[in-house]
Amino acid sequence: MLLTTAVVRRCSLAYPGIHLAAAFVLGAIVSPPDPVAAIAVLRPLGVPRDIISILEGEGLVNDATALVCYQIAVG
Numbered sequence: 001m002l003l004t005t006a007v008v009r010r011c012s013l014a015y016p017g018i019h020l021a022a023a024f025v026l027g028a029i030v031s032p033p034d035p036v037a038a039i040a041v042l043r044p045l046g047v048p049r050d051i052i053s054i055l056e057g058e059g060l061v062n063d064a065t066a067l068v069c070y071q072i073a074v075g
Helices: 002-012 020-030 035-045 049-074
Strands: none
Touching: 002 020, 002 049, 020 049, 035 049
């Protein structure tokens, strides 16, 4: 998640007029993946509930990391 934030930030700096903090905010907003999509695909395949729970937890960690990155960039 942090790598995706950094890549989006770096790519958005290629546009003139975008401040470093604004680029970091953009990266924090678009980088967290959607665990619901992965779970919707895996559930019909019969993936064990333990693995689905791990994916849900990982999604929460990614969301929390994105919120922290956003708060740091806005602050």
